[in-house]
Amino acid sequence: xxxxxxxxxxxxxxxxxxxxxxECIDPYIFMNKETFSELKKQILNYMDYxxxxxxxxxxxxxxxxxxxxxxxxKLFIDNTLRYGEIELRSNKGE
Numbered sequence: 029x030x031x032x033x034x035x036x037x038x039x040x041x042x043x044x045x046x047x048x049x050x051e052c053i054d055p056y057i058f059m060n061k062e063t064f065s066e067l068k069k070q071i072l073n074y075m076d077y078x079x080x081x082x083x084x085x086x087x088x089x090x091x092x093x094x095x096x097x098x099x100x101x102k103l104f105i106d107n108t109l110r111y112g113e114i115e116l117r118s119n120k121g122e
Contacts, residue, residue: 030118033109040066040112048116049099055116057098058106063114067098 096103
């Protein structure tokens with residue numbers, strides 16, 4: 029299984045995140061809680077946010093009480109990562 033880490037810490041750079049995701053084969057996305065909160069805030073900035081379920085095809089984030097996906101990829105909280113640090117892990121068993 030391959031893994032890559034990178035930082036988007038200066039400002040949560042959604043375009044950099046999207047670029048890195050396209051470079052990875054069907055990745056799982058890991059980030060700490062603070063990074064996730066900032067990403068969520070940026071994405072949902074102009075939308076009403078409901079804690080239980082929110083989906084918006086243009087912004088590509090889905091959150092419910094059990095799981096979260098970003099651009100269709102599972103997103104996990106990993107508080108061993110620093111703020112702004114993202115880890116993409118391929119789930120294809122490379």
